[in-house]
Amino acid sequence: MDTSKIQENVLETANRFHRMNLEGLLPDISRREYELMAAVQDYMDENSGKKGICVSGLAFRLHVSSPAVSRMVSILEEKGYIGRSMDKEDRRNTYIYLTEKGRAAKAEAETALCRLMERVTQRMGEDDMHQLIMLWNRLADIMEQELRAEDV
Numbered sequence: 001m002d003t004s005k006i007q008e009n010v011l012e013t014a015n016r017f018h019r020m021n022l023e024g025l026l027p028d029i030s031r032r033e034y035e036l037m038a039a040v041q042d043y044m045d046e047n048s049g050k051k052g053i054c055v056s057g058l059a060f061r062l063h064v065s066s067p068a069v070s071r072m073v074s075i076l077e078e079k080g081y082i083g084r085s086m087d088k089e090d091r092r093n094t095y096i097y098l099t100e101k102g103r104a105a106k107a108e109a110e111t112a113l114c115r116l117m118e119r120v121t122q123r124m125g126e127d128d129m130h131q132l133i134m135l136w137n138r139l140a141d142i143m144e145q146e147l148r149a150e151d152v
Contacts, residue, residue: 010139025112028079029105035062036072037081037106040098051085052095081105 022031029037039061043053055073059066073096076082081102087093098106121129 022113025116026109029081029109033072033076033081034106034109036069036076037098037102038110040082040096041103041106044097050095051087052083052097054093054095058096076102 026034036058039058040053043057043061044050053061055066055069058073059069062069073082073084077084079101080099083097083099083102085095085097087095124132
């Protein structure tokens with residue numbers, strides 16, 4: 001059985017999602033910047049009382065390099081969405097946190113994404129969405145297993 005056309009179609013569809021322009025939904029924030037802001041907020045929610053998250057922790061959570069995170073942090077800091085604070089005990093440590101403006105922008109972007117997904121779900125139908133999620137997760141599980149098997 002020649003599965004090359006199926007493989008090509010799966011990759012093309014995955015690329016369509018990857019390239020999808022959500023910028024209109026997220027004014028002044030790119031998708032990656034939103035993901036960074038969400039990772040900061042998630043960390044802060046999980047670790048109440050912490051001053052923020054360090055760049056290397058963000059890089060780990062986002063699966064990108066520390067220099068890439070540093071560039072995004074600088075851009076978001078210029079926009080007023082992110083702040084930095086230095087650890088008083090160890091000045092080598094700098095913590096990243098969301099400002100009030102950042103929390104508001106993240107919440108606004110989240111609301112816009114939820115509205116989009118509500119419209120998409122209504123058009124697709126709940127049953128088809130449940131099936132899509134189940135198949136999508138199955139595909140991800142199998143791909144992860146195959147990638148681990150190749151590492152051996």
